[in-house]
Amino acid sequence: MSGPQGAPREHHPAWWYGDVPVPLHARLLAGLYAGAGALRRRLYRVGLLRQQHPGIPVVVVGNITAGGAGKTPLTIALVERLRAAGWNPGVASRGYGRDNAKRALWVEAATTPREGGDEPTLIVRRTGVPLRADIRRAAAARALAQAGCDIVVCDDGLQHYALRRDVEIEVIDARRRYGNGQLLPAGPLREHPERGRRCDFRVVNLGGPGTPTLNGETGFGEWPMRLRAERAVPLSGGRPRSLSDFAGQRVHAVAGIGDPERFFAMLRGLDIAVVPHAFPDHHRYSREDFEFGSRLPVLMTEKDAVKCAEFGSDLFYAVPIDAELPEAFWVALLSRLTQTRTAYQHPTP
Known part of the structure; x- marks a missing residue:
């Protein structure tokens, strides 16, 4: 799921965030999308589609x-x-x-x-x-x-x-x-x-x-x-480790989120040598996804970790994030x- 030499593969069209021309078919579909969205919002404004509220904030x-x-x-x-x-x-x-x-x-x-x-x-x-x-x-x-x-x-x-x-x-x-x-x-x-x-x-x-x-x-x-990320929690159980323990080490970094590069950059900012593995958002993992060819620690987002407990070994860690x-x-x-x-x-x- 990673690009050449471990570079993360983008899971969105190149023209969204790059200097790439938008194809004609995408522009036409965007017009239809805009019209449908505007109609739906108008139906709510005029009350033909009703909003509901639970009575609490x-x-x-x-x-x-x-x-x-x-x-x-x-x-x-x-x-x-x-x-x-x-x-x-x-x-x-x-x-x-x-x-x-x-x-x-x-x-x-x-x-x-x-x-x-x-x-x-x-x-x-x-x-x-x-x-x-x-x-x-x-x-x-x-x-x-x-x-x-x-x-x-x-x-x-x-x-x-x-x-x-x-x-x-x-x-x-x-x-x-x-x-x-x-x-x-x-x-x-x-x-x-x-x-x-x-x-x-x-x-x-x-x-x-x-x-x-x-x-x-x-x-x-x-x-x-x-x-803020400060600790790594073993998927197999045991005491959490400080992320600083991984500074200067190579690790496999796994992220199946909307912007995997955000997670990889965070780890690099802590002086961790990242081998990135980007997956689509909400990816369903299998054991084969983790056949990386080298036995290194695997650091992953919590969102990915909740789906990988059955694959967890003593090398797999979840990285909790605090806002x-x-x-x-x-x-x-x-x-x-x-x-x-x-x-x-x-x-x-």
Whole structure:
């Protein structure tokens, strides 16, 4: 799954983020995509398609680009910070890649990634939060409210307009931003950039140590997020190791996320000699995927690790990622949510 000499293979069209002409067929399909999206949004605006709300505050974490931008680390950080502030959060998720996507279910620590999806399984195992996987996120939000949660965090739901929300958080990858600025499939955008600017908070994922960025800074009204990785957790059990133990060593690095290079760059920033192995987002692993031809430590993202426990040996490690944001971001967000909760508890006559 890697390119020549270990170079990671891109899993998106070259024209999305490169100086490559967009093919005519992609431009034509993008026009159809834009028309369909505009019609759907209009139907919600005029009420022909109805939005639903669970009666408790709803926070949506998402992005307007296809692929990963750092939503899952932010969702985990949000759950932990809400709990520390006295909230009882629940997470609503589609559970992308589940075997039976049409069946709603509660994702628990013992749920397999095939049953619950890789990202929901990771979120639950990291936080223990109540998580409802349902392609109908509005139904998932209602179930969480009925289960006693007092706030819903919707993981990856900016385009799921059936669920009415109180706060929207857009996550942007600093290295890629909006690519060529065109809609799918001519570019990486699900919606036009103006959609992101209408979100209440815009978080820019600057990555971790040594991660390259296109502009290095966030823009006006954007909050910076850094990803911190400090330990490696053996898949076969045992005590975690400090990532500094791997400094100066060659390792196989495995990432099946939206932007694998972000993970590889993070490890390189810690002076780890990376042999990169990039896989498609949400890849389902087999033993054959790990026949690398050399016996080196294997460092992988947590999202990949939850799917690889059965292949784990004493050389396989998961690398937990923690999201760090300015304290001012949390103050602003929690203040907004407190006002929202008060409005639901004491509605205006």
